[in-house]
Amino acid sequence: TNLLSILQQERTHGGTGVGTALILITHDMALVAQHASRMLMLHDGALLADGSPNVLFDDTALLEQAGLLPPETVTLAQALRPTHPLPSGITTPDAFAAAWFTRQTDAGTDERGGA
Numbered sequence: 001t002n003l004l005s006i007l008q009q010e011r012t013h014g015g016t017g018v019g020t021a022l023i024l025i026t027h028d029m030a031l032v033a034q035h036a037s038r039m040l041m042l043h044d045g046a047l048l049a050d051g052s053p054n055v056l057f058d059d060t061a062l063l064e065q066a067g068l069l070p071p072e073t074v075t076l077a078q079a080l081r082p083t084h085p086l087p088s089g090i091t092t093p094d095a096f097a098a099a100w101f102t103r104q105t106d107a108g109t110d111e112r113g114g115a
Contacts, residue, residue: 008035030071033057033091041066054089 006022026032032039033053041049041056043066049056056062057074069075077090077099086103090096 027068029057029068030073033071033073041068043067052089053091057091058088 003024024031024036036053039049039051039053039056040047041062048066049059049062057070058078060070060078063070070078071091073093073096074091077086077096080086084100084103086096086099090099
């Protein structure tokens with residue numbers, strides 16, 4: 001069993017029991033966005049932040065200070081936000097798609113821009 005299979009199983013089944021924790025150390029922020037509910041952000045051995053990836057990935061100054069790049073989904077949502085109202089906290093492709101199609105539905109259009 002590889003690590004991604006274990007992470008997916010934990011995410012799907014809610015862990016194996018009360019008090020189950022999995023610590024993952026990585027610079028792969030897409031992996032963090034997909035699988036982590038809590039994120040500790042370090043820089044030069046010092047704790048910069050402790051919180052939800054949904055919140056921390058929207059803090060561009062904090063990410064820059066830590067020398068990290070947000071997942072591409074976060075970058076896309078931030079780039080579109082000025083002209084296409086999207087909520088903050090979009091970190092995964094599934095969350096982006098849900099927000100995008102909700103926005104389209106709320107605007108009374110389908111994905112092609114028609115009524």
